[in-house]
Amino acid sequence: MLNVFGRRSVILIALAVVMAVLPLLFPSSYYFRVASLVWVSALAAIGLNILMGKAGQVSLGHAGFFGIGAYAVAIGPAHLGLNALLAVLVGALLSALLAFLVGRPILRLKGHYLAIATLGLGVLVAMVITTESGWTGGPDGMPVPKLSLFGWRISGSNTWYWITAGLLLIGTWFALNLDDTPTGRAFRALHDSEIAARTAGVHVERFKLQAFVIAAVYASIAGSALAMMNGFVNPDQAGFLHSVELVTMVVLGGLGSIVGSIVGAAVLVVLPQLLTVFQDYEHFLLGLIIIVSMIFMRDGMVPMLAKLTMRARR
Amino acid sequence: MSELLQFLISGLTVGAVYALVALGFTLVYHASDVVNFAQGEFVMLGGMVTVFAYAAGVPLPLAALLAVIVAVVIGLLLYWLAIAPARGASAVSLIIITIGASILLRGAAQIVFDKQFHKLPAFSGDAPIHLLGAVIQPQSLWVLGGAALVVLTLYYVMERTLIGKAVVATAANRLAARLVGVNVATVMALAFGGSAAIGAIAGILITPITLTSYDVGTLLALKGFAAAMLGGMGNPLGAVIGGLLLGLLESFGAGYVSSTYKDAIAFIVILAVLFVAPQGLVGRRTVERV
Numbered sequence: 001m002l003n004v005f006g007r008r009s010v011i012l013i014a015l016a017v018v019m020a021v022l023p024l025l026f027p028s029s030y031y032f033r034v035a036s037l038v039w040v041s042a043l044a045a046i047g048l049n050i051l052m053g054k055a056g057q058v059s060l061g062h063a064g065f066f067g068i069g070a071y072a073v074a075i076g077p078a079h080l081g082l083n084a085l086l087a088v089l090v091g092a093l094l095s096a097l098l099a100f101l102v103g104r105p106i107l108r109l110k111g112h113y114l115a116i117a118t119l120g121l122g123v124l125v126a127m128v129i130t131t132e133s134g135w136t137g138g139p140d141g142m143p144v145p146k147l148s149l150f151g152w153r154i155s156g157s158n159t160w161y162w163i164t165a166g167l168l169l170i171g172t173w174f175a176l177n178l179d180d181t182p183t184g185r186a187f188r189a190l191h192d193s194e195i196a197a198r199t200a201g202v203h204v205e206r207f208k209l210q211a212f213v214i215a216a217v218y219a220s221i222a223g224s225a226l227a228m229m230n231g232f233v234n235p236d237q238a239g240f241l242h243s244v245e246l247v248t249m250v251v252l253g254g255l256g257s258i259v260g261s262i263v264g265a266a267v268l269v270v271l272p273q274l275l276t277v278f279q280d281y282e283h284f285l286l287g288l289i290i291i292v293s294m295i296f297m298r299d300g301m302v303p304m305l306a307k308l309t310m311r312a313r314r
Numbered sequence: 315m316s317e318l319l320q321f322l323i324s325g326l327t328v329g330a331v332y333a334l335v336a337l338g339f340t341l342v343y344h345a346s347d348v349v350n351f352a353q354g355e356f357v358m359l360g361g362m363v364t365v366f367a368y369a370a371g372v373p374l375p376l377a378a379l380l381a382v383i384v385a386v387v388i389g390l391l392l393y394w395l396a397i398a399p400a401r402g403a404s405a406v407s408l409i410i411i412t413i414g415a416s417i418l419l420r421g422a423a424q425i426v427f428d429k430q431f432h433k434l435p436a437f438s439g440d441a442p443i444h445l446l447g448a449v450i451q452p453q454s455l456w457v458l459g460g461a462a463l464v465v466l467t468l469y470y471v472m473e474r475t476l477i478g479k480a481v482v483a484t485a486a487n488r489l490a491a492r493l494v495g496v497n498v499a500t501v502m503a504l505a506f507g508g509s510a511a512i513g514a515i516a517g518i519l520i521t522p523i524t525l526t527s528y529d530v531g532t533l534l535a536l537k538g539f540a541a542a543m544l545g546g547m548g549n550p551l552g553a554v555i556g557g558l559l560l561g562l563l564e565s566f567g568a569g570y571v572s573s574t575y576k577d578a579i580a581f582i583v584i585l586a587v588l589f590v591a592p593q594g595l596v597g598r599r600t601v602e603r604v
Contacts, residue, residue, distance in 0.1 A: 294411045
């Protein structure tokens with residue numbers, strides 16, 4: 001069976017089946033909402049994983065792009081009279097453009113230096129959003145008009161569940177396919193050794209930039225989707241803490257594992273929902289989860305489980 | 315002229331705090347190659363513990379000492395519980411661990427203390443000193459003098475004592491240091507404890523001027539890091555210069571350009587420095603051998 005479909009199709013079909021079956025288990029629309037949050041976060045995390053896991057470059061400011069997407073669908077319709085879908089596109093283009101412009105100098109850096117530069121970029125985006133309150137509503141955020149398509153107003157957790165699920169399927173499909181393209185192979189080459197990749201004729205700068213732009217577009221679209229789903233945006237979505245959460249999803253699930261990013265997103269979205277009773281302890285526990293998982297599951301959950309099952313089978 | 319002097323003084327005052335945070339960064343980075351993002355949390359702890367101990371009736375000097383001790387203990391715990399077990403992890407994994415630690419400490423402070431802003435009384439009164447038309451708060455002198463004392467002490471320890479030599483040896487080559495009998499793990503623990511103490515002192519000195527709350531650490535850590543980067547990572551003198559320079563840039567930027575983007579200056583500086591000199595202004599260039 002596996003050979004007939006190939007690994008990619010198996011993953012996609014399994015994901016689609018999970019998405020289709022889950023609602024049967026949901027007792028209330030609250031669960032649809034949490035699941036939609038998982039799909040949206042997973043979309044952003046998969047994009048970041050293409051940059052971190054595949055191309056081996058870290059970004060600690062990824063929420064900046066998420067914020068650009070989110071604010072595009074808020075500002076576009078409210079201040080410029082843009083159609084909501086067009087605003088999503090404008091947001092994605094803006095994110096891609098920003099990633100393209102700053103990517104080249106930033107991606108020359110390595111390790112700590114790259115981490116801190118991307119962090120600086122993200123914080124600057126968040127600061128602009130917080131400060132330009134005439135456009136963005138400042139620290140309080142602003143409302144996002146409901147999406148309407150062909151005169152049909154899209155709202156409700158159930159509808160958004162299917163829209164975000166569809167987006168995540170497309171995002172997963174693209175990411176899985178990327179692996180077997182020359183671009184995907186180039187990413188892997190520069191992940192293992194930049195110098196070796198360069199010697200083998202890989203245009204290192206160009207592919208790093210490509211991964212950065214792709215990751216930015218993923219985050220931007222995820223941001224737009226979340227903003228329209230919530231009907232509201234605030235600067236936290238572009239903030240440093242959100243960037244850290246996205247990185248944690250990727251690392252927790254497993255660097256380079258697309259399924260891992262979905263699992264990582266699910267854990268980090270669902271856990272705080274379960275912990276609302278301990279609301280005051282949320283940051284404390286998030287920090288604890290990050291430290292413990294980085295020490296004891298260095299490869300991430302999905303690769304670790306894969307290794308364990310392989311061992312058990314033998 | 316008086317305006318210029320005013321900006322100069324306020325710039326040097328905050329710059330001294332950034333310099334201390336940057337020193338903490340370089341000390342840890344020097345000994346262990348870890349960029350410790352929880353550095354700002356030590357500043358927060360310094361301020362918060364002092365505030366709460368003082369409010370509980372402990373005399374101010376004792377409260378300050380208590381704050382330094384708490385910070386050192388937490389710095390050592392951070393090393394033993396989170397950094398040491400993750401030995402051999404990549405630079406990015408270690409960064410994520412220290413970010414996790416900073417979120418955890420912030421969360422803990424929010425539980426143990428509260429979410430309000432807090433102030434300490436100025437150490438020697440609020441009567442301003444007038445100098446050439448500028449107004450100096452006495453606390454500014456405490457900050458500058460305290461920072462200078464910390465820098466000199468650290469310089470003495472690093473240059474004149476066996477512990478300092480052990481740190482330098484560890485920084486230069488960990489294996490060689492171990493071979494000549496340096497207990498590398500102890501040196502790293504000392505670096506974490508020392509940087510925590512330095513951070514806490516910065517927090518205690520600045521709280522009468524800038525207030526403190528459970529979440530002041532992040533921005534301070536980022537600015538301290540910008541300062542360290544400006545001076546070249548791992549270079550203590552560079553950290554002090556970088557800190558003062560960043561404080562001045564912020565103060566003059568806020569005064570003459572725009573105060574709304576005052577906090578953005580540190581990040582623009584980070585990005586600008588990295589674009590021009592990816593190893594920092596004073597940092598060494600390294601060539602990767604294949």
